[in-house]
Amino acid sequence: MKIKLVTIFSCVIFLIVGAFAEDEIKRGIYPFMAFIYYQDETILGLGGGRFLQGAVLVRPSFLISSSPESTISKDPLSKTMLARLGATVIDHKFTLNEDEDEQEQEVIQITQPFEHDSSQWWLTDICLLKTLEPLVATNAVHFTQLSTKQEAADKACHILIYKKKSGTDVRVLTRLFVEMLPTSADNCGEHFVQGAMACAADQITSDGILASTDFCQGNNGGPLICDNDVIALQTYIKDDCKAPHLYQLLSPRKMFLDCGIDEQCGKEHCNHVCSVIQKDAPPTPTHRLTETTPTEPETTESPTSEATTPVEPTKTIEGMESTENDSLSTLSSTTLTTISTSTIIADTSSKSWPNERDGRKMNDEETNALNRTVRVEAKSATVDEDTPERRSGTRSHASADNINLALFQSLVCYVFICVLS
Incomplete structure (x- = not known):
């Protein structure tokens, strides 16, 4: 049971x-x-x-x-x-x-x-x-x-x-x-x-x-x-x-x-x-590109007020000296003998260069103009060395030689006449 x-x-x-x-x-x-x-x-x-x-x-x-x-x-x-x-x-x-x-x-x-x-x-x-x-x-x-x-x-x-x-x-x-x-x-x-x-x-x-x-x-x-x-x-x-x-x-x-x-x-x-x-959107491809793309370099010209502020004159002159030295290196050695480099630098410091207020370097056109100006000044200095006094001294020296030759010829004639006599 x-x-x-x-x-x-x-x-x-x-x-x-x-x-x-x-x-x-x-x-x-x-x-x-x-x-x-x-x-x-x-x-x-x-x-x-x-x-x-x-x-x-x-x-x-x-x-x-x-x-x-x-x-x-x-x-x-x-x-x-x-x-x-x-x-x-x-x-x-x-x-x-x-x-x-x-x-x-x-x-x-x-x-x-x-x-x-x-x-x-x-x-x-x-x-x-x-x-x-x-x-x-x-x-x-x-x-x-x-x-x-x-x-x-x-x-x-x-x-x-x-x-x-x-x-x-x-x-x-x-x-x-x-x-x-x-x-x-x-x-x-x-x-x-x-x-x-x-x-x-x-x-x-x-x-x-x-x-x-x-x-x-x-x-x-x-x-x-x-x-x-x-x-x-x-x-x-x-x-x-x-x-x-x-x-x-x-x-x-x-x-x-x-x-x-x-x-x-x-x-x-x-x-x-x-x-x-x-629901939870991942980052878009645009965001990923923004994260990985290097930052673009800043431009030399900026719309801000700081970009228009005049640069100190000493910095501008130093920039001009560098530009002029590059220009002078293109001149011939004969021209450079008549011109003093220190004189050129002193002279340029008193000039009002193009774009000096901007504080930026001269462009190619302005540099060529400066080269032409320097060449003209150099040529003028070379011509100035051939002065009237120098030309007068050369003619006086030639005249003395001619007188001596005439006296020599007269002496030879006199000796020849005496022999004939």
Whole structure:
């Protein structure tokens, strides 16, 4: 009898544990499941708790989720948003467990539908999130292919949420089964949009127990999975999480997803399909060039008043002396013998040189003019040496020689006459 009671008790325990084990997800079963949050704990969701939102990895660098406006009380674009993959448990400190294959990347870009309206965000409650670096594929982290299925009413479907453990702030990745409803305004409520949404009744656990009334808080953007395909995202408009619950179908958003993932939103064929918000824009190429380009040398002429201030005369004269010495070096050696260099320097110091008020060096034209002036002065000095007195002395010397020659000739004639006699 005791053996039978123990066996029955063990079976009951096994069934209970097994029922709850179906809800809590083991690591690696849904490697595409993600969540996004802010490092800043003061960024709150609409329910008053810390901001948290579900997401799905669809490419190594891209996730899909709900619009942050659906769950956040403000728009802190300057704050750091993070996406985490591979997590099955979230503690109150949002601790990253890298030893358990969890990965985290910063979100740097948000892509929304072109027609997105913040006042009616639920009509386009979908966005793409680009990470700073690609996520690394592991057993616990991997992207999923999106389904093009449009109907889910006749499918076996469930959602993934991070469910709070009773009496704690710890959240555990959990699967909730949903009963899909026929798509109509009567079944799905006033916010339902035919062709863009699906809807479901209250979520229940595997043991038939209804989910808690606050399960939707922090789970917007999580996946709706039907027949193992991600076909929609969770959208919760009311804070009380009452049914019917809405889901944004992905199949009508195929062009939006293609344009956003391929980063073609600025191209003509995607221009009216999506719009991009750079969350933390990196430096532009222009800024990088400004940082690396050497500073241009200052020009010699400046528009400031300091540039027009007269330079001291002594500095100007020294500049002129250097210019003149260069000019004098071009003259011939015979000309320089008649001119004293010190005399030229003394003479030039008394002249008013061109551009002396500017304090700048003479240009080539002015230098040539100075050379011509020096050559003329040198030539004049050479000519002045051939004075009338010098020419008179030369003629007197020639006349004396002629007189001596005449006297010699007369003496020779006289001797010849005496011999004849």
